[in-house]
Structures are given as structure tokens and as C-alpha cells.
Amino acid sequence: MEKSKIGGRGKAFIPAKVIIAALCLSSFTLGIFFSDRMWSLPSSEIHNPSPPPPPPPLPKDHHRRNTRQYSKLVNVQTVGIPQDCRHVKRKLGEDDPVRLMEEVGRTHKVIQSLDRSISSLEMELAMARSKMAGDRLGAAGREPLKKAFVVIGINTAFSSKKRRESVRGTWVPRGSELERLEKEKGIVIRFVIGHSATPGSFLDRTIDDEDAETKDFLRLDHVEGYHELSSKTRIYFSTAIAKWDANFYVKVDDDVHVNLGELIRKLAAHRNKPRVYIGCMKSGPVLSQKGFKYHEPEYWKFGDEGNKYFRHATGQIYAISKDLADYVTINSPILHRYANEDVSLGAWMIGLDVEYVDDRTMCCGTPPDCEWKRQTGNVCVASFDWSCSGVCKSVERMEVVHSLCGENEGALWNITLN
Numbered sequence: 001m002e003k004s005k006i007g008g009r010g011k012a013f014i015p016a017k018v019i020i021a022a023l024c025l026s027s028f029t030l031g032i033f034f035s036d037r038m039w040s041l042p043s044s045e046i047h048n049p050s051p052p053p054p055p056p057p058l059p060k061d062h063h064r065r066n067t068r069q070y071s072k073l074v075n076v077q078t079v080g081i082p083q084d085c086r087h088v089k090r091k092l093g094e095d096d097p098v099r100l101m102e103e104v105g106r107t108h109k110v111i112q113s114l115d116r117s118i119s120s121l122e123m124e125l126a127m128a129r130s131k132m133a134g135d136r137l138g139a140a141g142r143e144p145l146k147k148a149f150v151v152i153g154i155n156t157a158f159s160s161k162k163r164r165e166s167v168r169g170t171w172v173p174r175g176s177e178l179e180r181l182e183k184e185k186g187i188v189i190r191f192v193i194g195h196s197a198t199p200g201s202f203l204d205r206t207i208d209d210e211d212a213e214t215k216d217f218l219r220l221d222h223v224e225g226y227h228e229l230s231s232k233t234r235i236y237f238s239t240a241i242a243k244w245d246a247n248f249y250v251k252v253d254d255d256v257h258v259n260l261g262e263l264i265r266k267l268a269a270h271r272n273k274p275r276v277y278i279g280c281m282k283s284g285p286v287l288s289q290k291g292f293k294y295h296e297p298e299y300w301k302f303g304d305e306g307n308k309y310f311r312h313a314t315g316q317i318y319a320i321s322k323d324l325a326d327y328v329t330i331n332s333p334i335l336h337r338y339a340n341e342d343v344s345l346g347a348w349m350i351g352l353d354v355e356y357v358d359d360r361t362m363c364c365g366t367p368p369d370c371e372w373k374r375q376t377g378n379v380c381v382a383s384f385d386w387s388c389s390g391v392c393k394s395v396e397r398m399e400v401v402h403s404l405c406g407e408n409e410g411a412l413w414n415i416t417l418n
Helices: 016-039 042-047 062-077 088-094 097-139 161-168 175-185 202-214 226-243 260-268 322-334 341-350 369-375 394-405
Strands: 146-155 187-195 217-223 244-253 276-282 312-321 355-358
Touching (some): 146 226, 187 226, 226 322, 312 322, 322 341, 369 394
Parallel strands (some): 146 187, 187 217, 276 355
Antiparallel strands (some): 244 312, 276 312
16 A cells, blocks of 8 residues: 655655544544534524424324314304305306396395385484474473364465455355364464564564454464575474474465365375375476576586476475474474475475375366366366466456366365364
8 A cells, every 4th residue: 555755754654544534533623612612602692592493293194184174164164154155156157147137136126125114214213203392392381282184384475465365255264164174174274474574563563463363374483585485385394293283284375276175185085194295296497597487596406407307296285294294394404495495395305205196186277177177077176377376366366266166165064084
């Protein structure tokens, strides 16, 4: 074997294996020395903490265990969820369009039913509030409300004394007959009027004197004015319902002819219905141009120019049931009022669950129209001229209209309302 020679001449030779073993031993010793120095440093323990011990080895069947646990989790999360809901995505993708539209139609019907239920609950709440308010008034010493079948408010003005006289001489009873009608039939009739801009003025004293003689006025806390008819209507219902507990509340103008017996008969046919709006329904044009009698300042709310109003009862005469009068009274602070009072009332009704009764006998024309209908046995509830929004020249013509279109003398007194 070859020898290695270290050092100069005359020196002994050292075998290569010995040299390699010595180098390995030196390297191992130095490694242990430096490793011990690094482990003993406190800073290394603080900034480089030892890693956590490795997890124990997984059992051979860990895959099967995980699968069972996941299945249990899915089952827990789906408890209580209908099977239909778990497969909605599949159904929407697989069902044909016809079946899908049928489902949409059924859902729409359910929503409509819920809307009606909510509306009914709102009306019942309004009635409960009204009853509570009446109870509080009674507890405060106020007289209890008088029972009535209907309260008929005849809208009038300071300048309309001759009109009032024309209806008192035809279809409105006077004096003791008016009192008897109220006591025996529960039919209350009053001329409805507010006060002047200056309370206690000559105009107000004139009405006071007339009322002292006729005893047929209902005074409102309202300043009279043509452009305030919406407010007057609202206040009329509130005032009437605070005095009389009636089935119906009617508003009629003082230049309209009315057959009271026929009116009562029509109302009686709807007395068991909770929310009824009765009148001659119309849908006239929205007048956007200023200068017209029925100009609508808020015309833009009804759509493009040339549009018509929603369906509502014409303002000459209409009736609402007690529940609706309660609703108007309680919600009056937030009910919007348009320029025309019949439109305002229609707006208050349109969002409620209300039965509309379109009675064309409440908007007959004056003779020969109402005369011909009377001769055929179709007596009109109310007659007026559309061109005048009432009987044209009513002071002169009301008696003629009454003689040609009026009902029989006993039509009113022969009605039984029990």
C-alpha cells in the first residue's frame, strides 16, 4: 500500500487512513462545540421558540371516519328544511316554463291575500282607536254619541240662503218633521258650514240667527272658502262622527235634488258591509292649465298631460260607511288634499280594501231624464245638471224638478230599517 510523506527528509511517513480519521474527528468535535453555544443563548429561545411537537400519526381508517363525521354535519344543518327547499335549484332548472309561471301566479295570489288582510287589520285598528277616543270623551263627562242610521250633510255657504230655502221647501223636512225623522228613522239631516275668516262677524251672526230658527245646521271649525272644500269635507266627517254613531255618512251639495226614501233604501242594502264607498263613479280629465274651474295644481302627479283621474265618486253626492269615516277622522293629519274635494276623497279610498258601489241613479239629469226614469219605475236618488255641477238655476227650478222627479209622499216614512 502506498504511504504518505509528511514533513521533510528523514521524517517517518504517516498512513492516509490515519490522517482522514483525524480530520473527521476534529470536524465532529468542532460541530458539537458550536452547537452547544447556540442552544445555550437565551435570546434564541425568546425569538425562535421551539416548534410544537408533531401530531400523532393518523390511524389507517381516518378517511372513513372523516366521511362519517361530514355526513352527520350535513344532516344536522338540513334538519327542519323542507325537502322542496333543498331542491329549489334543481326544480328551477328542470321544470318547464308553464309550471314555473303557475307557481308565480299562486305566489301573487298569496301576496294579494296578505295585502287584503293587512288592510283589514289597519281598518280594525282605526275602529279601535276611534272607540277608545269615544270612551275617553264619555269618561270626561261628554254626552254619549247618538245612534243614527245615516248622517246627511248638505254642503252650503254664507251666500246660499236661497238655495237652502229651495231644498227645505222640497226634499228636506222642516221643524218637527225633521226632528221626527231623526227620532223614528235615525236619519239626521244638517246644513254644513264653517265660519268666516273673522269669527263673530256679520256672516257668522247671520247663520246663527238662521240656525236658531230652523235648527238644521252643523257648524264646523273651518274657515269657509271654495278652494278649501277638501279640508271642509274631512272636517265634516270628523265632526259628524264625533256627534253621531251612524252606519253611513253622506255629503251632498245644496243645489242637488235628492229623493231621501230612495237614498235610504240604497244605503240599507249595504248596511252589513264594513267598508263601502257609494256614489256615481267617474274618471274625468286632469286639467293642467290655469284658469279653469277645476284646475289641478298637482297635475304632474297623475302622469303625462291628457291623463285622467283614478275612479272616484262625483262630488255632488256620495256616501261612506262608518269604518271609512273613522279612518278619515283618525288619519286626517296625514291625508293629502287635492284641489278638488271629490278627488281627495277618492285618493283616501284608493289605497284601502274598500268596496266601490257605482250607482248611476245618484247622477241622473234633470227633466226630462229623471222624469222619464221615474215613469218607468226607476226613481233616481239624485238629479242635477252636469253642465252646472248641480241643478242649473236651482233656486228657481228646484220645485219643478221635485214635482217631476220626486218620489211618492210615503216612500220615506214607509221604510223599515230594523
